[in-house]
Amino acid sequence: MTLRELATEKVTVISGPYGSGKTNIAVNLAMDIAKSGKVCRIADLDIVNPYFRSADNAKMLEKMGVQTMIPLFANTNVDIPALPPNYQMLFTGEGYSVADVGGDGDGAAVLGLSHDDYIEAGYKMYFVYNRYRYITSEPEGALEVLNEIKRASGLEFHGIINNSNLGAETTRETVLNAIPYAERLSELAGIPLLLTTAPDWLDIENTVTITDITKKLF
Amino acid sequence: MGEKLLMKGNEAIAEAAIRSGCKLFFGYPITPQTELAEYMAKQMPKRGGLSLQAESEIAAINMVLGAASTGARVITSSSSPGISLKCEGISYIIGSDLPCVIVNVQRGGPGLGGIQPAQSDYNQATKALGHGDGHAIVLAPNSVQEIATLVGEAFDLADIYRMPCMILADGALGQMMEPVDFEAKPAREIPEKDWACCGHGGKRVHNIVNSLYIEPEELERIVLERFERYKKLEENEVKYEEYLTEDADIVIVAYGITARIAKTAVRNARKKGIKAGLFRPITLYPYPKKQLNALADKAKCFLSVEMNMGQMVNDIKIAIDCKKPVYHYGRTGGMIPSPEDILAKIEEISGGNA
Numbered sequence: 001m002t003l004r005e006l007a008t009e010k011v012t013v014i015s016g017p018y019g020s021g022k023t024n025i026a027v028n029l030a031m032d033i034a035k036s037g038k039v040c041r042i043a044d045l046d047i048v049n050p051y052f053r054s055a056d057n058a059k060m061l062e063k064m065g066v067q068t069m070i071p072l073f074a075n076t077n078v079d080i081p082a083l084p085p086n087y088q089m090l091f092t093g094e095g096y097s098v099a100d101v102g103g104d105g106d107g108a109a110v111l112g113l114s115h116d117d118y119i120e121a122g123y124k125m126y127f128v129y130n131r132y133r134y135i136t137s138e139p140e141g142a143l144e145v146l147n148e149i150k151r152a153s154g155l156e157f158h159g160i161i162n163n164s165n166l167g168a169e170t171t172r173e174t175v176l177n178a179i180p181y182a183e184r185l186s187e188l189a190g191i192p193l194l195l196t197t198a199p200d201w202l203d204i205e206n207t208v209t210i211t212d213i214t215k216k217l218f
Numbered sequence: 219m220g221e222k223l224l225m226k227g228n229e230a231i232a233e234a235a236i237r238s239g240c241k242l243f244f245g246y247p248i249t250p251q252t253e254l255a256e257y258m259a260k261q262m263p264k265r266g267g268l269s270l271q272a273e274s275e276i277a278a279i280n281m282v283l284g285a286a287s288t289g290a291r292v293i294t295s296s297s298s299p300g301i302s303l304k305c306e307g308i309s310y311i312i313g314s315d316l317p318c319v320i321v322n323v324q325r326g327g328p329g330l331g332g333i334q335p336a337q338s339d340y341n342q343a344t345k346a347l348g349h350g351d352g353h354a355i356v357l358a359p360n361s362v363q364e365i366a367t368l369v370g371e372a373f374d375l376a377d378i379y380r381m382p383c384m385i386l387a388d389g390a391l392g393q394m395m396e397p398v399d400f401e402a403k404p405a406r407e408i409p410e411k412d413w414a415c416c417g418h419g420g421k422r423v424h425n426i427v428n429s430l431y432i433e434p435e436e437l438e439r440i441v442l443e444r445f446e447r448y449k450k451l452e453e454n455e456v457k458y459e460e461y462l463t464e465d466a467d468i469v470i471v472a473y474g475i476t477a478r479i480a481k482t483a484v485r486n487a488r489k490k491g492i493k494a495g496l497f498r499p500i501t502l503y504p505y506p507k508k509q510l511n512a513l514a515d516k517a518k519c520f521l522s523v524e525m526n527m528g529q530m531v532n533d534i535k536i537a538i539d540c541k542k543p544v545y546h547y548g549r550t551g552g553m554i555p556s557p558e559d560i561l562a563k564i565e566e567i568s569g570g571n572a
Contacts, residue, residue, distance in 0.1 A: 019224055019395050050249050050333050051393050077332030077552065079249045132397070134223045134233070166222055166397045217390060218479040218557060 001195045003208050004032040006161075009122040011090060011097045013111065013155070016128030017136040017145045018103045021163040023054045025128055025197070026100035027061065027213045034065045039095025041067035044074060045110050046102040047081030054100045056215045067093070083110065090114075091121035104148055111153030124158045126194070129185055131164035131178035139185035146189055159194035160186050163210070170199050175207060222397040227387060228253035230362045230398050231295070231321055232261065234369035237400055240291040240319070241267035244281040246274055249333040250389035251297045251323035275300040279307030279320075286316040287427040289414030291373055295321035297389070298339050299330055301347075308382055309348025313429030315413070315444065317376035319369070320347075320354070321385045323392040326552035334552025335389030337474060338526035343386050344503045344533070351441050353448055355383040355455070356502040358473040362396035368500070370403040377408045379451050381444075386502060388525065390475045390554060448504075457500035458509055462488065466495025468564055469513055471534055472523040473499050476555065480523045483560035490561075492568045502530075507537040514538035521545045521567060523560055525553070 006012055006029060014026040026042060033040040042061060044054040054061075055074035062068060069084035090097045091114075101108060111118065127146050129136075136142045146157060164178030175198045186193040198207035225233065232254045235243070243258040255271065262269035272278035278294050285292040296304060301322045311318060324339050326332035343356045355375050359365045365387070372383040418424045431437035461481060463469055468487075472480040477498040487494035497513060499506050514520070519542050522531045528546035535544050547563040549555045 019226060049393070051389070052395075075334075077326070077334065079333045130224065132222070132224050134225045134229060134398075137223055166224060167395065169222065169397045217394070217475065217554060218482045 001208075002032070003029050003195070004036055006124065006126060006194065007033055007096050007098070009124045011099060011118060011121050011123040013099045013101055013118070013123055013125035014128060015101045015108060015125060015149050016103050017130070017133055017142065018049070018107075019133050020103065020128040020130040020136070021165060022103060022128045023052070023100050024210060024213055025161055025163060026098050027054055027057050028210050030061065030066045030098045031064055033096050033098070039093070040065070040098065041069055041089060041093055041095070042098045042100065043069040043084055043087070043090050044071060045083065045099050046107065047083070047110055048102040048107045050079065051075065052215060057213050060213070091117045104145055105152040108149040108152040111155055115154045118155055123155065125153075125155050126159050126161050127157050127189070127191070128161045128163050129182055131181045132166050132174065139181055139188055142185050143188045157189065157191050159192045160189070162193060162196040165197070165199060170202070172202055172204055175202065175204055222399045224395050225362055225398045226253055226393060226395050227362050227365055228323060228392040229257045230365045231369055231385060231387070232257035234366045234400065235293045235319065235373070236261060236265055236267065238291065238370040238373045240293050240373060242285050242290055242292040243267070243269040244272050244278040244285070244292070244294050245296065246272055246278050246300060248297045248300045250325055250335070250392050251295050251321070253392070254295045254321065254323070275303035276307065279304040279311075282318050283307055283311050283314065283316065286311065286318045287314070287414065288416045289411035293319040293321065295323065297323045297325045298327045298336070301339060301342070305348045308354065309350050309352065310429050311382050312348060312352035312354065313350060314427050315380040316382070316427065317373075317380055318382050319372045319376060319385065320382055321387065324386070324388040326550070332552040333389065335391075335475065335554060336525045336550065336552055337388055337476060338529065338550060339386070340502065340524065340526060340529040343384055344505070347382075347384065352444065353503055354381060355379065355451065355504075356386050357383065357457075358386045358500060358502050359391065360474050360477045360498065362391075362394070362398045365391070366398050366400050367403050374406045374408060375455060377411070378406065379447055381447070386474065388475055452504040455501060456504050456506045456509070458506040459498040459500060461496040461498070463495035463497055463513055463517075465493055466516075467493040467518045468521055468568060469495050469497050469517045470521045470523055470560070470564070471497045471499070471510070471530065473502060476523050476525055479555055479557055480560055482557035483564060486557060486561050487564045490565070492564060494564055505533050505537060510534060510537040511539065514541040517542060519543045519545060519567060521547060521563065523555065524548045525555070526550050
């Protein structure tokens with residue numbers, strides 16, 4: 001499966017624990033949709049993290065033809081949870097929408113708020129799993145967060161994206177060793193493992209290549 | 219454990235504290251530090267500890283004072299404006315000779331300032347974390363991995379020297395995610411806490427933890443004794459890192475996240491044929507004076523790079539006895555310098571001086 005094939009409904013929700021790589025997946029997916037010639041927008045619905053969010057990539061995304069929906073004060077000093085002003089476009093806009101949602105029950109409360117809109121517009125929600133993320137590294141820990149998000153949003157997950165990585169230190173072994181853990185999570189959660197990602201500097205069979213778009217400080 | 223996992227800086231501080239035997243966290247939420255408090259709230263109850271969200275930063279630091287009096291390992295954390303609120307309590311802790319760890323994940327100031335990263339509490343941390351003659355140890359990690367070892371070291375130093383130890387981080391370090399391995403830090407010998415108020419059981423004279431002295435002669439004696447300890451600290455506990463300083467004409471002095479950015483600038487300067495090097499103080503108090511002074515005999519000039527208006531410049535000048543010029547490059551208010559910005563400054567200086 002490719003990343004692009006995840007977007008089968010009006011809204012694709014990318015969710016999962018903090019630091020699992022949701023923003024990276026959401027931005028890569030939006031770029032892939034735009035490249036396929038479809039109208040696409042990405043919404044930064046992270047109401048928890050003050051920095052390192054999809055708003056960081058707004059200029060690059062706009063250039064690629066991806067509409068961005070970003071809270072007015074993202075990356076400023078206004079420290080309040082806020083939604084983008086054109087939020088309803090997520091459900092009513094032309095083409096496809098990708099939602100990047102903050103990753104636990106609190107972050108996912110924003111989904112619960114618009115529960116009916118997601119159902120009416122049609123949505124697919126995916127859980128991003130990183131085997132190397134502290135606390136949620138074990139499938140059991142990740143499952144707890146998965147259930148928390150389900151409860152807070154009232155929405156269903158349709159699959160798992162195995163995005164196991166160690167940032168710049170990711171190797172072939174990092175990626176391959178994590179697969180059994182993702183399979184175990186899939187079994188526990190009762191939803192399919194749809195794809196495994198690998199950073200673009202590695203060439204690994206049966207994985208989907210992801211470009212790291214995280215803001216670099218040094 | 220030996221296995222690397224990804225963590226945010228804030229989470230790594232909390233995890234390292236718990237692994238160092240700290241069972242008590244008192245704090246109050248503030249961006250960009252809040253993940254630390256959240257981590258404590260989730261983990262402490264599962265691991266036999268207590269995490270308490272106090273009604274204010276002032277209440278939290280006084281809870282730290284009380285807990286530290288019993289000899290327990292205790293930590294509090296905040297970000298810049300919250301640290302200012304804690305300063306009275308920190309002075310009382312210094313005056314009571316109590317060990318504890320205080321975390322400052324700095325943000326832009328003064329005042330309420332902003333929530334983006336800064337290093338503008340350098341002077342507060344190293345010169346006056348409260349009123350009176352006194353110091354807190356100040357450690358400045360520059361990576362999530364270094365956080366993992368320095369937090370444990372902070373608890374050890376605090377216990378050995380009976381004084382508060384601050385982890386001076388910044389928003390970028392607190393929020394960024396890096397692989398971390400909580401390998402065992404070399405164990406240090408911790409003196410018995412025979413001063414602690416933990417119940418005398420009728421077997422000894424009761425201990426008193428206090429910072430009030432009725433006779434000025436006694437207070438002076440206590441302060442002088444404390445400064446003898448500071449002298450030992452300055453002799454034995456200085457930590458720093460050097461990168462390409464051996465033949466450097468321009469020595470960049472930077473700590474924390476800025477040192478990471480400056481390192482890239484140094485590498486790029488070398489590619490252009492400029493002999494740049496990086497000196498990174500890890501202990502901001504005690505400051506690595508001797509080591510910088512030795513460099514001043516070889517280098518042509520120094521460049522302090524900080525996310526503030528030049529707060530460390532005077533410390534460098536004092537350390538090197540003003541033997542060489544000390545320049546400054548900084549961004550402030552929550553702005554982060556880029557490697558290109560720093561390189562431009564290096565080129566500007568080397569064009570004239572180096």
